[in-house]
Amino acid sequence: MTSVIEVRNLSKRYKDKLALDNVSLSIEKDTIYGLLGRNGAGKTTLMSILTAQNFATSGQALVFGENPYENSRVLSRICFVRESQKYPDDATPTHALRAARLFFDNWDQKLAERLIDDFQLPLKTTIKKLSRGQLSAVGVIIGLASRAEITFFDEPYLGLDAVARQIFYDRLLEDYAQHPRTIILSSHLIDEVSNLIEKVIVIDRGRILLDEDTDAVRGRASTIVGDAAKVEAWAAGREIIHREALGRVASVTVLGHLTDADKAGLAAADLDLASVSLQQLIVRLTQNAMQAASAESITTAAEEVR
Structure with missing residues (x-):
């Protein structure tokens, strides 16, 4: 183009x-x-x-x-x-x-x-x-x-x-x-x-x-919902941009396109898969970037104090 x-x-x-x-x-x-x-x-x-x-x-x-x-x-x-x-x-x-x-x-x-x-x-x-x-x-x-x-x-x-x-x-x-x-x-x-x-x-x-x-952006992130322990085990090692928990139920929003094997694993673990809208993805990415920037500022300030 x-x-x-x-x-x-x-x-x-x-x-x-x-x-x-x-x-x-x-x-x-x-x-x-x-x-x-x-x-x-x-x-x-x-x-x-x-x-x-x-x-x-x-x-x-x-x-x-x-x-x-x-x-x-x-x-x-x-x-x-x-x-x-x-x-x-x-x-x-x-x-x-x-x-x-x-x-x-x-x-x-x-x-x-x-x-x-x-x-x-x-x-x-x-x-x-x-x-x-x-x-x-x-x-x-x-x-x-x-x-x-x-x-x-x-x-x-x-x-x-x-x-x-x-x-x-x-x-x-x-x-x-x-x-x-x-x-x-x-x-x-x-x-x-x-x-x-x-x-x-x-x-x-x-x-x-x-x-x-x-x-390309659509489908770039997914939300996984279910038993907190199973959700955390499944999401281990993945890039998480949002996390929520209520009692024994948790949800995580992860970046990355899911493979057929990923989806089969979710079904086997009795975990629910939800799509993420463009607005939700942008909001989560922005929030994640803000948190990262805040953490970087705190680290920089601490180093300056030293």
């Missing part, structure tokens, strides 16, 4: 906070990515650097093989829908959409009009008087109708109810099938977007925790 974004050893520091820590990744052409992670993990910082709205402290970020800063050849092919997008006080959705239509060469006015109707967006109300959901709808419409070669959606669903979010997902998939492009979707609603994304990137504390095909 052809890469449209190449990031190498990218770091960003804000005074005493390291927002991005030696990040390296490739973003492929005509693929839907999920950029996932907790608040403050570094997702927005990364997208801001890639769209030339922020500067890296060190490292390199190339978009279409070029530095995006003050580069009209690159920026005219990118759309960045920010969660905190600002508009002039007297601007209406009509003004915002007309401006977008002038900027994006692939703009589809018919799609924009269809989305306006789908989201029931009041075009003549000033944007500062729109609800949180209506403001999000403005960004979603621009992002989809722009048909930019690379489109970033930073938490695009905020304020949208379940019906409106489903409209967004449906229209995104429908238009992507007809007009493929690269889409990077930053979201906290992992299970909702898990069927949309083809590749998943998880960022935590400014570091890449996971960067894989979504299909």
Whole structure:
């Protein structure tokens, strides 16, 4: 596959906070990515650097093989829908959409009009008087109708109810099938977007925790439930990312694809096997990384005391 974004050893520091820590990744052409992670993990910082709205402290970020800063050849092919997008006080959705239509060469006015109707967006109300959901709808419409070669959606669903979010997902998939492009979707609603994304990137504390095909991630972890002694015996030597116990019953979540022999062993030991959703896996991996980082900090502090 052809890469449209190449990031190498990218770091960003804000005074005493390291927002991005030696990040390296490739973003492929005509693929839907999920950029996932907790608040403050570094997702927005990364997208801001890639769209030339922020500067890296060190490292390199190339978009279409070029530095995006003050580069009209690159920026005219990118759309960045920010969660905190600002508009002039007297601007209406009509003004915002007309401006977008002038900027994006692939703009589809018919799609924009269809989305306006789908989201029931009041075009003549000033944007500062729109609800949180209506403001999000403005960004979603621009992002989809722009048909930019690379489109970033930073938490695009905020304020949208379940019906409106489903409209967004449906229209995104429908238009992507007809007009493929690269889409990077930053979201906290992992299970909702898990069927949309083809590749998943998880960022935590400014570091890449996971960067894989979504299909490869599914089945990467399993939860084993049953008699505590049997569970612990079966899990011995495996990488455990979560453990729970209640009386004589225990459950462990282990990394690694299970073989037929593994499954036969579970059945013979009368242990239950449960799948782990993408959201559960990411939550457990993030928690595990946090615990490891905390343990490392404690060890470092102890060594400094010595």
